[in-house]
Amino acid sequence: MVNKIKLIRHATPITKLAAPFSGSTVYMKREDLIDFGIGGSKVRKLEYIFYEVLEKQADKIITIGSEHSNHARITAAVAQHFHIACDIIIISDNPERKKEGNQLLLDFYQAKVQYCTRKDATDYIDHYLDSQTQAGINYYFIPGGAHTPAGALGYADAMKEMYMQCLQENIKIDAIFLPTGTGSTQAGLLYGAKQLQLPVKIVGVSVARKTAQCITNIQTVFDSLVKKRRDSFSIQKEDIHVIDQAVAGYGEISADVYSTMQAVSCSAGIVLDPVYNAKAFAGMKKYLADSKEKFRNVLYINTGGIPSVFTTPFKNRMASS
Numbered sequence: 001m002v003n004k005i006k007l008i009r010h011a012t013p014i015t016k017l018a019a020p021f022s023g024s025t026v027y028m029k030r031e032d033l034i035d036f037g038i039g040g041s042k043v044r045k046l047e048y049i050f051y052e053v054l055e056k057q058a059d060k061i062i063t064i065g066s067e068h069s070n071h072a073r074i075t076a077a078v079a080q081h082f083h084i085a086c087d088i089i090i091i092s093d094n095p096e097r098k099k100e101g102n103q104l105l106l107d108f109y110q111a112k113v114q115y116c117t118r119k120d121a122t123d124y125i126d127h128y129l130d131s132q133t134q135a136g137i138n139y140y141f142i143p144g145g146a147h148t149p150a151g152a153l154g155y156a157d158a159m160k161e162m163y164m165q166c167l168q169e170n171i172k173i174d175a176i177f178l179p180t181g182t183g184s185t186q187a188g189l190l191y192g193a194k195q196l197q198l199p200v201k202i203v204g205v206s207v208a209r210k211t212a213q214c215i216t217n218i219q220t221v222f223d224s225l226v227k228k229r230r231d232s233f234s235i236q237k238e239d240i241h242v243i244d245q246a247v248a249g250y251g252e253i254s255a256d257v258y259s260t261m262q263a264v265s266c267s268a269g270i271v272l273d274p275v276y277n278a279k280a281f282a283g284m285k286k287y288l289a290d291s292k293e294k295f296r297n298v299l300y301i302n303t304g305g306i307p308s309v310f311t312t313p314f315k316n317r318m319a320s321s
Contacts, residue, residue, distance in 0.1 A: 004047040004153070005054065007036045007078065014165050014299070017268050022288040024298045027171065028270065029162055032277075032304035037077030038105075040070045040304025041185055044154030045146035046078050052150060053084065058140035060085040062132065064125060067092040068251055068275045070305045071145050073102040076109035086111040089128065091121045091144075101311040145182030147217070149225040152188035156225075159192025162299065173200055174295040177287075179280035179303055180204025180242055183217035189301075190218070190240070191225050194233045201295075203241045205283035207276050208250035214242040243287055251275055253317040256282050273305035274314050 012033050017026045034043045053061065061079045065072035065088065072088045079086035088111045090103065099107065106113050116124035132139050142148070166173055180186050186204045193200055206214050218240050226234065253274045260282040265271050272278040284300060308314065 004051045007043050007047050007050075007081075008034055010035065011161050011165065014162065014169070014171075015268070015270070017264075019267050021285055021298075024288055024295045027173070027297065027299045028268075029158075029299060029301045030270075031158070032270075032302045032306060034304065037074050038304070038306060040074060041155070041301075042071045042074035042146055042304075043078075044158055045148075045151035045184065045188075046074060046154075048150040048153045049142055049146055049148065050078055050082065053140045054082065056140055057138065058084060059137055060087060060132070060139040061142060062087045062089070062129065062139050063142040064089045064091060064121075064144045066090070066144075066251070067094065067103060068305075068308050068311075069102055069144070070276070070303075070307075071142075072111075073105050073109070073307065075142060075146075076106050076111035079111070080109045087128075087139075088113050089121075089125060090115050091118055093117050098312070101307040101309075102305075105307060143182075145184060147182035147184045147221065149184075149221055149228050152184040152191060152221050152225055155185045155188025156192035156195065157188075158301075159189050159198075160196065163192075163196055163198065166299075171297060173297050173299045175201040175203060175293075176299045176301065177203050177205060177280065177284040178301040179276040180206050180214055180218075181208055181276070183214050184221050185301075185303065186214075186240070186242075187218045187221035187225065190222055190235055194231075194235065201241060201293075203243065203284070203287065205280035205287075206242055206244035207279050209244070211242045211244045214244070215240045218242070243283055251313065253278075253313055254282075255321070258317050258321055260285065270302070271306060271309060272302065273308040274317070275308045276305050277302050 012030045015028045031041050032039050036043050061084055063075045076086050189202050215237055257278045261272050261278040
């Protein structure tokens with residue numbers, strides 16, 4: 001039995017990009033075209049998580065995210081779809097910044113939004129969850145980025161979907177690249193690859209954290225998923241590939257990130273968001289150029305996030321370019 005709800009109606013396409021990169025042919029998995037809530041990778045994760053929400057008959061969803069959070073947007077959209085109250089805690093040191101991009105859509109989906117600073121986040125969240133418990137509210141808490149074993153299962157599904165698409169088109173993929181944030185998307189891909197016994201290399205380009213922390217996060221989710229599903233396979237830390245030196249820090253739009261957005265948009269007609277995908281795609285390009293490994297066919301997973309284009313940081317970068 002598959003314990004998930006259905007939000008995604010169609011497989012997302014795989015597009016071949018016209019220009020090769022450092023000798024590699026690059027294909028793109030268009031998760032930005034998922035047909036729910038302006039799309040993106042979080043929809044797949046929430047198909048599994050909201051099964052648990054409905055099973056629990058939760059009165060309210062509580063989750064957290066940054067001011068750029070695609071997860072917060074999609075969680076609010078799915079909660080509204082099922083007529084469940086949604087409280088979102090935005091962790092930001094810029095709470096006075098005007099609402100735009102993903103944050104603007106939180107109001108559209110009628111989520112209750114509150115803010116806390118990074119340094120106060122742990123205490124604030126713990127206090128808020130305790131207050132909800134004391135009030136007798138049957139809530140379901142979703143960690144930031146849908147970083148749970150259930151959420152990771154969405155990308156085990158995606159791995160199977162990509163495998164079948166490539167099989168039908170007779171494409172052999174040597175490496176998969178993606179933006180890595182909390183790490184559960186990459187954990188799900190690794191889990192799916194193990195299920196299918198695929199030898200493909202999966203490389204995450206970190207958008208926020210250092211490599212060591214990413215690897216630990218990915219390993220933890222993978223191991224929890226294996227334990228939950230009672231599988232016999234495993235991975236070691238050396239099987240988890242993450243790079244974090246290629247691009248600027250979280251939410252920073254460097255000149256390289258901006259030029260990558262322009263290049264992909266002009267050559268393929270695909271607009272990458274500046275917070276996650278343009279950054280990861282730029283990191284992939286650098287990796288392919290610098291690496292001694294040569295990959296004939298590479299698949300990049302576009303995890304979505306287009307609302308971040310319509311924000312002040314991106315406008316400022318455009319003005320300075």
